[in-house]
Amino acid sequence: MTVRRTTTSNAIRSLASRWTVAVPLLAVVALVLSWGRSLPGFAVALVALCLAGAVLAAVHHAEVVAYRVGEPFGSLVLAVAVTVIEVALIVTLMIDGGVKSATLARDTVFAAVMITCNGILGLCLLVGALRSRIAVFNPEGTGAALATVATLATLTLVLPTFTTSRPGRQFSSAQLGFAAVASLILYGLFVAVQTVRHREYFLPVTQEGEVREEESHAALPSRRATGLSLVLLVVALIAVVGDAKAVSPTIESGVESAGLPQAVVGVVIALLVLLPETLAAVRAARRERVQTSLNLALGSAIASIGLTIPAIALATIWLSGPLVLGLDATHMVLLALTVVVGALTVAPGRATLLQGGVHLGIFTAFVFLAISP
Template identity: 80%
Template sequence: MSTVNRFAALHWTVLVPLVAVVALALSWGRDLAPAAVGVVALCLAGAVLAAVHHAEVVAHRVGEPFGSLVLAVAVTVIEVALIVTLMVDGGSKTSSLARDTVFAAVMITCNGIVGLSILVGSVRNRVAVFHAEGSGGALATVATLATLSLVLPTFTTSKPGPEFSTAQLAFAAVASLCLYGLFVAVQTVRHRDYFLPVGRPARDDAQDHAPPPGRRTALLSLALLVVALVAVVGDAKAVSPAIESGVASAGLPNAVVGVVIALLVLLPETLAAVRAAHRDRMQTSLNLALGSAMASIGLTIPAIALASVWLSGPLLLGLGATHMVLLALTVVVGALTVVPGRATLLQGGVHMVLFAAFLFLAVSP
C-alpha cells in the first residue's frame, strides 16, 4: 500500500468516528428534520465501517479468540447501557424492551450472522470448516442462558405474568454472569485451541501474513473502536424516532422498532463475521455470532437486575409461544449445524430461512 493510500485509510477511520460522535452530540434529545436524519444515518453507516476496521486491527494484534471477544463485549456493553438508560427513563412503556432486544439479538446472531457467514464461506470453499467442540459449547451456553432468562419467566408462578420475582431475577443474574465468565475462561485460557480458525495451508491471505500492528497502533484502534461503537448505538437511538414514526405510519407492531435498532447496532459484528468467513475463518465468524448472543444475555440480565432497583414498572422477560417455538427451533438447528464441524450451503440456507421467519413474524405476528 502506498503512503498516500495509507494516509487516506488512516484519515477516514479516525475522522469518521469523531464526526459520528459530533453528530450524536448535536442530535441527542432533539426532533430531527428529514435531512438531519439522513446525515445521522450516513454517520451511522460510516461508524459501522470504522468499527469493523478497528476491530480487525485489534484482533490482528491480540490474535484469536481475543479479537472477536473484544468486539462482542464492546458492542454488548454499550448496547446494555442504552437499554438500561431507556428503561429507567421510559417507565412502564419499556417494560418489555430488554426481552425484545435480547431475543432480537439472539435471533440475529444465531440465525442471521451464522447463516450469512456459512453461505459466504461455503460458496467460496464448498464446505465451511470449524471446531465442533468450541462452537458446540458456545451454542449450549447460549441455549442455557436464553432458557433461564427468556423462557422460564413465562412459567414461574411467584408473580403474575411473564415476570421473575426479585429472588428469581437475582438467581438468573448470578447464573448468567457465572456461565458467561466460565465460557470466557474456557475460550481464552483452558481450551483456546477450540476457538482458533481451522487453517487451510493453500490459503494466501495478505492480512494473515502481514506483521501485527504495534502496541501504540492497537491501543489507538481500541480507543477508536469504543468511540465508533458509542456512535453506532447513539446514532441508532437518534434516528429511532424517525423509525418509530415510519413504523407507526405503516401500521406495523411497535416491536419492529426494537428489531430495526438491534439490526443497526449489530452491523459491525455482522460485517466482521462475513469478512472473516470470506477469508476462510469460519471459526472467527462463529465466535463473533455466538459470543455476541451470549454476551447480550449474560450482561443484559445482570444489568437489568441491578437497574430494577430504580425501575418503577413491571419487568417482562418471558417470551410468548411463537417466539419460544422459534428459539427452540434455532437451538435444534444450530446443534445439528455445529456438531459435525462442517457446514454447507444447506445449513446456511436453513438458518437464513429461520431469520427471515423471525423478521416476518415481527412484522406480521
C-alpha cells in the same frame, strides 16, 4: 513496478487510516448535536449517514485489535464492546419509555439471539461455503458456545413465562437476581474456557480440520496503533449506539404509523447495534476463517444475554415500570428450532450452502413474524 505498487498500497492504507479516525469523531459530534432533540428529516438522514460510517470504522478498528491480539481474544473484544454499549442503550430507552418499554429488553435480547444465531451465523456459513464449497470450523468450541446460548436463553427468556410468583411473564425479585447471577457466572465461565482453558477449540481450522497458523506475511500493528484503534473502536461504538438512539424516535413513530407491533423497535435496534459484528464476521468468512465468524456470532449472543440481564436486573432498582422477560409461544418455538438446527449444524464441524440457507430461513421467519405476528 513493485515499488510503485507498494507506494500505492501504503497511500491507500494511510487514506483509510485517516478516514477511520475522522468518521468516528464526526459521528460523536452528530451524537452531541442531536442528543435529546427532535430532529427534522434531513437531520435524521445526516445522523443515519454518520451511523453507517461509524459502523464501518468500528469494523476496521476491531480488525486491527483482533489481528494484534489474535483469536479468540479479537472476537471477544468486539463482542463485549458492542454488548456493553447495547446494554446502556436499552437502559436509557427503558428510562425514557415508561410502561410501553416493559418488553424492550426482552425484545432486543431475543432479537440479538436470533440475529446472531441465525442471521450472522447463516450468512457466514453461506459465504464460507461459496468460498471453499464447505465451511469448516471446530465443533468442540462452537458446540460449547451454542450450548451456553441455549442455557442462557432458557433461564432468562423462557422460564419467566412459566413461573408463578408474579403475574404475567415476569420474574420475582429473587428469581431475577438468581437469573442475573447465573448469567454472569455462565458468561465468565465461557470466557475462561474460550481464552485460557481450551483456547484451541476457538481457533480457525483448515479444510483438513487442523488449527490454522496465524498469517505471518503482514507485520503486526504496533502497540501504539493498536491502542489508538482500541480507543477509536470504543468511540465508534458509542457513536453507533448514540446515533441509533437519536434516530430511534423516528423509527418508533414509523413503526407506530405503519401499524406494526412494538417488538419491531427491538428488532431494528438490535440490527443497528449488531451491524459492526455482522460486517466483521462476513469479512472473516470471506477469508476462510469461519471459526472467527462463529466466535463473533455466538459470542455476541452469549454476551448479549450474559451482560444485559444482570445490568437490567440492577437497573430495576430505580426503574419504576414492569420488566417483562418471558417469551410468547411463537418466539419459544423459533428459539427451540434455532437450538435444534444449530446443534445439527455444528456437530459435524462442516457445513454446506444448505445449512447456511436453513439458518437464514429461520431468521427470515423471525423477521416476518415480528412484523406480522
